Amino acid sequence: MARPKKNGLSYFPLDVDFFEDSKIKILRARYGRDGIVFYIYLLCEIYKQGYYIQVDDDFEYIISDDLKMDQNKAKQVLNFLLSRSLFDNTLFQSDKVLTSAGIQRRFQLAVKERARKNPIEVGKFWLLKKEETEPFIKCTLFAGYSGKSEGFSGKNEGNSAEESLKKSKVNKSIYNTGFSPELERAFQTYLLVRKNNFGEIPEEQIQALRDDLLRLSDKEEERIAIVKKATASGWKSFYKTDKKSSGTQKGKVKDNNNFERRKYDMAALERSLLGDG
Known part of the structure; x- marks a missing residue:
């Protein structure tokens, strides 16, 4: 029996200068350890699935319970992450999708070896431009693909x-x-x-x-x-x-x-x- 196709990652890289990033410094200054844990928790959830997650109305309740964090604080932290472009606010407002260009850059590097044999197809929530996308990533939004993503807010070529x-x-x-x-x-x-x-x-x-x-x-x-x-x-x-x-x-x-x-x-x-x- 063939092994099930894996979409997500088993682990993802965390830069050694993670805490030197000015956005992370502000996040920690405003929300303390809760802010850092909240952000890393979301990164884990995203990379577990692939390069994005799409959340629903129960999302805030679940994450608040998992992290033992007040729901209002969780909402504040998420709004901060969106306002500082740690997640793409446009996609979140239109499709309740959490991702970012940086997340997708790290994703495509992490799947490099796997994708060389079996190219990975990505769709409408892909934010990177064609020249930023590795050859082993096949994006259905780029020229030559007949599909259209009407009503979608992703920043692909021609709609950013x-x-x-x-x-x-x-x-x-x-x-x-x-x-x-x-x-x-x-x-x-x-x-x-x-x-x-x-x-x-x-x-x-x-x-x-x-x-x-x-x-x-x-x-x-x-x-x-x-x-x-x-x-x-x-x-x-x-x-x-x-x-x-x-x-x-x-x-x-x-x-x-x-x-x-x-x-x-x-x-x-x-x-x-x-x-x-």
Whole structure:
């Protein structure tokens, strides 16, 4: 009888400078040993399955019980890990999937010997670009594969925030971040203006901007207003809109730079992003 095909790992590498990582230092400073144990617990669960896990509504209860940790604290730690890109927040918000590009890089190195004989096929939750993926990893999302992953938020070729920025288009069919189409349009317009003012935006900063926007308000209309205000004002960050913010606001980019902001036709920019102009 053939041996069952193994998808996950029996063990995974942990860098010797793990505790020197600034994100890990902040995690430990804020949540102590609980934060570190929580993160390593999730890594074990992910690598046991392969390169990601998809959780459900019972997930927080199970992990809280396994680690003997208060459920509210577990939720706080998870939100921190997502906000610091230790896990991909876009995939978690859209598909309740826990993974990251770093996890997937370590995964493909760990399965190298095994996959040379039997290439491993990965699917819609693969975050690495084609040039980052080893030859023995066969990703169904890359060119040449006929399948489509409609409604999926993974950052494969042609649907990452970075790729959207380069193309200056909003690809509604495959780009899903949890934002409504109107909010995503406004956000992409903001990214275009910010890029023109300050240069290229790293993918991590784009995700941080999304996280900031979600934290500033839980109302769709207010989020759109925040984005449009930041776009029109040429700000480098988002600020909550209220009566006090109508004047000069502490920390705005305008106060910290001595050059004049470009003025933009917002309607024309949105048409450009949609491919109508």
